Structures are given as structure tokens and as C-alpha cells.
Amino acid sequence: MTDRRIVLWRHGQTSWNLERRFQGSTDIALTEAGVEQARRAARLLASLQPDAIIASDLKRTRATAAELEAVTGLEAVHDSGLRETYAGSWQGLTHDEIIAQFGDQYAAWKRGEPVRRGGGELETEVADRAAPVVLAHVDKLPEKGTLVVVSHGGTIRTTIGRLLGLAPGTWESLGGLSNCCWSVLGEGARGWRLLEHNAGTLPEPVLGDDD
Template sequence: MTASTLVLWRHGRTPFNAENRFQGQLDVPLDEVGRAQAREAAAHLAALGVDVLVASDLSRAADTAAALTALSGVPAQLDPALREVDAGRWQGLLHHEITAQWPQEYAAWRRGEDLRIGGGETRAEVAERTAAAVQRHAEAVDDGGTLVVASHGAALKAALLRLLGLPVTAGGAFAGFRNARWAVLRRRAEGWSLAEYNAGPAGAGVGAEG
């Protein structure tokens, strides 16, 4: 048993996204725009079909998934292993505040280096955690089924790279996940392949990764 299609879906906008504030594992809720984004994206995903739905237990991802449950009738399983990167002391800060306090570390992180941001997690640790969770849920889906995973920008990109067999340092080759947008992966004999990236409603905003 394994899913044939995997949809990695980023949550809708939050106040921290709108402010360009690093949220990490802080439980920041969707704002009004984010709730509207989730509903619009859910309408697209429901039309594509969903067999199993899982989400991070942080409210912004869980509430995004709930919009799809409302349309598809598929309940969301909440999994803390799908949470955003733990950004330690960076969490809750504006990006310019991080650059002022940790200029070298922030510049290295932006270059794609795999460092422990704010004393929290490395990209490799996030990739291992999230990709393992996605694979575990995918293996519980009937052959030919579709798994939708509602999670977070940095966590989803890390999982995507690991599932595609790419190093976490290759993240710069991919734009950040936009709010309420998703990537589609298809199962091939040799593993997962990327079919779509940052797909979704035109009204989704960029949001701050993390």
C-alpha cells in the first residue's frame, strides 16, 4: 500500500506572514486573508480528489486542512512531526531584527547553509523529521490514492527535497512555498517525481518562509 499522488500544501496567510515575521513553531493562527485563501485552495483540491488528509497540529495548518475537510468530508489527522522548523530565538522576530542580531548566521542561512537557526533545528533535521512523517502516512494510503499534507513553508520544502533525493542545500533552486499553494509529487518506480510546484489559486500571497 502506498499513495500514488502526494500533495504538499502550505497553510494560508497569518498575521506574522503579513508582517514578514519569523513564526517557526509558534502557534500563530490564520488571518482573514489566510482563511479565505484556505477555502479557495480547498475548492481546487477537493475537485482533484483526496483520499487521506494529514496536517501539522499547529492551528494555521490544522485550520487550513479543515477547509478541505468541509468540502471533501475527509477528516484531517494531526501530526506534530509536520510542524514548521524550530527556529529557536528567531521565532517571533521580524526578519530585519534577525539580521541586526545575527547577521552572519542569517546570511549563511539565506545562502542555503545547513546551520542550527536560533539554536533550534537544522534543515537536515527538519527534512528527516517531515519526510519520514510524509512517507509513513503515504504508506498507509491504498495503492493509487492521493495523500494531502497541510504543513508549513520551510518544513514542506525540506520534505520535498528529501523525497526527491536532493540535498537540503539545493533549496535555493526552488522558490519558497506561497501561502495556500501546493506541490504535487507522483510515485514512480524509482521514487517520487515532481509534477507541479507552487500550484494553486492566483490570489495566494507570498508570505514569509518560516
């Protein structure tokens, strides 16, 4: 049995995050604070001695990944399959504007129904493109290797849901990730397990009956 690990790391802060504006696949850069968040988190994640880094090809994830590249000497592989959900006419709108203009659609999405937000992608379609990218790179890891995936909140949630084998309607139960926080999946005897979620400090070992 292998003991591989996947660290799914959300990008740093952007101006649209501060404005509560839906980004989706819009290519928004990090703020100065976002760069600092990435720099701090990279120093922590480097201590996990990752074997590989993959990242979405958008500016905010490229810049986040660059901070980890700088301290590890690894070169990130960028893949458009790790981009955030395309959300059509929702993109660029604030949270309040989405509620006002697409209230029924928003409510259905929060209930876990399959919804093309703004005419965009279904969450399952995001998982269909992102999860295989992650697994293809996991397959290249050594037996106890660690892969860092630099991506986006929605894409990370759907990827975790898919890798854990959860029903799509329950993926919303995985809470959101704060800027530059991460989740950790570990490979166990029965597949992938969620070891850490929305973490901003290094993972601690589980000491007890469920380790």
C-alpha cells in the same frame, strides 16, 4: 508500479506573514483572509479526490485543513512532526531584525550551510521528522491514491528535498510557497518526481516527451 500522489499544501495567511515576522513553531492563527484563501484552495483540491489528509497540529494548519475536511468529508490526522522549523531566538523577529541581529548566520543559511537558526533545528532534522510521517501515510494509500499534507513552507521544502533525494545544501533552490499554494509529487519508475511547485490552480498533465 503504483501511481500515488502527494500534495503538499501550505497554510493560509497569518498576521505574522503580513509583518514578515518569523513564525517557526510559534502557534499563530489565520487571518480572515487566510481562512478565505484556505476555503478557495480547498474547493480546488477537493476535485483531486484525495484519499487522506494529514496536517501539522498548529492552529494555522488545523484551520487550513478544516476547510478541506469540510468539502471532502475526510478527517485530517494531525501530527507534530509536520510542524514548522523551530528557530529559537529568530521566532517573532521580523526579517529586517534577523538580518540586523544574525546577519552572518542568515547569510550562511542562504548559502546552504547547515545552520541552527536562532539555536533551533537544522533543516535536515526537520526532514528527519517530517518525511517519515508523510511516507508512513503514503504507504496506506491505494495504488493510485492521493495524500494531502497541510504543513508549512520550510517543512514542505525540506520534505520535498528529502523525498527527491536532493543534497541538503541545494534545498534552498526549491523556491518558497505562497500562502495556500501547494506542490505535487508523483511516484514514478525511479521514485518521487516534482510535478508542480507553488501552484494555485489544478495540476495539468504534461504533454510531451517528458511525460
